[in-house]
Amino acid sequence: MGGGRIVVRVIILLLMVVLSWKIWDYTALPANTTHEFKVKETVREQVQQDEGACCKDEKSVLLAPAVTQHEEVEVEAFPPMRVEVYYEALCPDSRYFVIKHLLPTYNKLKDIITVALVPYGKASTHEKEGRYSFKCQHGPVECRANTVHACVTNLIKDETKQLEIVSCMIEKNDNPMKVGQKCVEKFGEQWEGVEGCVNGEKGESILKHMGDMTHSLNPPVTFIPTILIDGSQAGQAKILQDLHKFLCRKYKGPKPASC
Structure with missing residues (x-):
């Protein structure tokens, strides 16, 4: 009986030694497997995040509205042509030009022209004691008529009405005040x-200014009416023959319907 107990104790002791060695052997192993698993999981999560970010960016690009870049477009401007008419109230050639050419052309091309009327012609200005007097090619009646025209162009700002009134007056200007x-x-x-x-100093001053404008022309006036287009006297014969045609050809912008 005593020998059997000793054998059992020896066997138990051997088992404990073997078990202790196995436990030490297991714990002594490096934890590579667990670390590798964590690394792989980390890499996989990073890849998923990158792929998700990529997909998200692609979707954002696909779903985002197209960005339109507004380019500044330069639109060429075409200012109206300035038509200056140097004329006399009793001059037959001036009368014909105003009635037959100027007013009809203006009515067709008013969107592309402005008109300045300068009623003076081949007159002269004289000053005495601070007042002005005038000598006109067709006599004192013309000086009176020129003054009426000058006052109309100064006081009436509507360009269309100016031309209509001047055209009305110049048709028969032998009695300037009545027809005016x-x-x-x-x-x-x-x-x-x-x-x-007309009856005051204002009319004298305005007509004197018309004279200054006329005398400042270069070359000087030799024929009445003289027409300036944008400050140039070029093409007088063509202008007097067909003002509308001349202006249509000269204008660089979109042509009006009448052209």
């Missing part, structure tokens, strides 16, 4: 202001 009142009132304007201008 008739034409001014015909187009809905007040005659009293024009009359006061």
Whole structure:
């Protein structure tokens, strides 16, 4: 009985030794497998994040509205042509040009031209004691008529009405004040202001200014009417023959329908 117990104890002791050695052997192993697994999981998560980010960016690009770059487009400007008419109120050639060419052309091309009327012609200005007097090619009646025209262009700002009134007056200007009142009132304007201008110093000053403009032309006036287009006297014969045609050819912008 005593020997059997000793054998059992020896066997138990051997088992404990073997078990302790196995446990030490297991714990002594490096933890490569666990680390490798964690690394692989980390790499996989990173790849998934990168792929998700990539897909997200691609979707964002696909779903985002196209960005339109607004380019500044330069639009060429075409200012209206300036038509200056140097004329006399009793000159037959001036009358014909204003009635037959100027007003009809203006009505067709008013969107591309502006008109300045300078009623003076081949007159002369004289100053005495601070007042101005004038000598005109067709006599004192023309000086009076020129003054009426000058006051109309100064007081009536509407360009269309200016031309209509001047065209009305120049048709028969032998009685400047009477025809002036008739034409001014015909187009809905007040005659009293024009009359006061004609009879006062203001009318003299305005006509004197018209004379200064006329005398400053280079080359000097030799024929009435003289027409300037954008400051140039070139092409007088063609202008007087067909103002509308000349302006249509000269204008560089989109042509009006009448051209």
